[in-house]
Amino acid sequence: MFSSSTRSIPETRSVPRHLAIIMDGNGRWAKQRFLPRVAGHQQGLEAVRRIVRASIERGIEYLTLFAFSSENWRRPPEEVGFLMNLFMAALEREVGKLHQNGVRLRVVGDLAAFEPRLIDLIRRGENLTAENRKLTLTIAANYGGRWDLMQAMNGLALAYPEKAGSYTEADLEPFLAMSYAPEPDLFIRTGGEQRISNFLLWQLAYCELYFTETFWPDFDAAALDAAIESYRRRERRFGRTSEQLASSAGIVPSVAELMKK
Ligand code: IPE
Ligand code: IPE
Ligand code: MG
Numbered sequence: 001m002f003s004s005s006t007r008s009i010p011e012t013r014s015v016p017r018h019l020a021i022i023m024d025g026n027g028r029w030a031k032q033r034f035l036p037r038v039a040g041h042q043q044g045l046e047a048v049r050r051i052v053r054a055s056i057e058r059g060i061e062y063l064t065l066f067a068f069s070s071e072n073w074r075r076p077p078e079e080v081g082f083l084m085n086l087f088m089a090a091l092e093r094e095v096g097k098l099h100q101n102g103v104r105l106r107v108v109g110d111l112a113a114f115e116p117r118l119i120d121l122i123r124r125g126e127n128l129t130a131e132n133r134k135l136t137l138t139i140a141a142n143y144g145g146r147w148d149l150m151q152a153m154n155g156l157a158l159a160y161p162e163k164a165g166s167y168t169e170a171d172l173e174p175f176l177a178m179s180y181a182p183e184p185d186l187f188i189r190t191g192g193e194q195r196i197s198n199f200l201l202w203q204l205a206y207c208e209l210y211f212t213e214t215f216w217p218d219f220d221a222a223a224l225d226a227a228i229e230s231y232r233r234r235e236r237r238f239g240r241t242s243e244q245l246a247s248s249a250g251i252v253p254s255v256a257e258l259m260k261k
Contacts, residue, residue, distance in 0.1 A: 002182035004169060005206035005238060012236045015228060016185035018062035019055065020207070022199055023047070025191025025215030032215075038082045043217035045090055054221040055135055056101065058228070062136045062181045066199050070110065070144030087141065088118050095125040102134030108177040109143035110151075136181060143177070145201030152176045176202060183207065186231045188224075190216045208234050 003010050026040030033039070048065060055063045068083060098105055107122045114122075152175035156167060163171065173179055184200065184207045192213045196204065210227045212219075237245060 001170075001173070004173065005183050006169065009238050009240075010183070010185075010206075013185075014232055015059050016208075016231055017060070018064065018182050018184040018186075019060050020064040020066075020184035020187050020200060020204075021051070022066045022187075022189040022191075022197060023216040023219075024189055024193060026217060028191065029215035029217040037079060040215075040217055041083060041086055045086060047217050047219050048090075049094075050220055051224060052098075052103065052135070052137060054224050056103070057221075058224070060135065062138070062184075064138040064140060064178070064181070064184065064200070066140045066143065066197075068109070068141045068143070069198060070142055070147050071198060073113075073142075084115070084118060088121055091118075091121040091125055095121075095128060098125075098137065099129050099132065102132045103129060104132040104136045105129045106136060106138045106178075106180065107141055108138055108148075109141045110147055111142065113142050138178060138181065140199070144198045145196070146198060148177045148200075149202060178203060186210060186227065188212065188227050190214050190219050206236070206238055208236065 023044060026044040027037040028040070029043065030037050030040030051065075052063065067087065072083070073080060095105065105125045105128075107126065111119050111122065152172055155175040156172055157164060159175075160167075160171070178200070183203045183205070187199075187204060187207045188210045189195075190212055192211070194211045200207075208231050210230055212223065212227065214223050235242060235245065
């Protein structure tokens with residue numbers, strides 16, 4: 001079990017241990033170039049390759065990418081179809097390389113909505129890479145934060161019906177889709193919108209949020225470094241005061257210590 005940001009103080013590192021990204025702006029990237037929206041998705045896949053590589057190089061342990069939300073079914077059927085085919089082609093082409101590079105692949109979301117061939121590719125990719133630990137790459141597909149909370153609550157209620165009425169956070173967490181990962185330290189959204197769009201609602205409780213105007217297909221290692229630099233400058237207080245943080249670093253004595261003198 002990983003430490004919970006609401007029940008204990010997670011360790012803060014200079015490089016985020018878990019980075020979660022809403023990859024947004026593919027359509028606008030394409031429109032800017034008078035290309036069809038799907039050309040932006042195609043180019044977005046290149047950015048995924050770049051950021052996976054850059055994440056490994058920087059020692060990030062968990063990278064979570066929002067690829068398709070539970071609300072994205074509302075898009076024109078041709079675009080949805082293109083995204084499904086792109087996902088399948090990417091799995092067919094990339095899983096071997098991910099495996100060679102020590103990447104564990106996980107896909108979270110309501111997979112039941114996908115066609116059997118895609119589900120099969122996902123399962124095979126997950127099984128092949130299950131033992132890898134260099135980087136855990138999670139693709140959120142047909143994922144929604146509310147879906148995740150509801151499936152976890154239902155799972156918990158079925159597993160421990162006798163405890164209904166007194167469930168705790170710790171009871172729920174093992175049932176969340178990403179229970180294998182610590183909470184994200186840094187969240188990035190590209191494309192200029194400043195919203196969560198039903199991404200990891202539970203897990204973002206104490207995450208540092210970073211928004212950039214850069215469209216996802218243009219997001220590169222330098223853009224990632226700018227986000228990490230911003231993250232480094234944050235003071236992660238988790239409810240405490242600045243003075244307490246300084247004192248726990250040994251700079252300022254705590255009130256308790258001052259009282260003793
Ligand atoms: C993000 O880019 C990719 C997906 C949601 C699949 P968009 O397709 O949302 O791009 P914009 O926001 O329309 O520019
Ligand atoms: C969020 O992007 C989902 C993904 C990146 C997969 P959207 O572009 O769908 O978000 P909204 O609907 O504009 O908030
Ligand atoms: Mg968008």
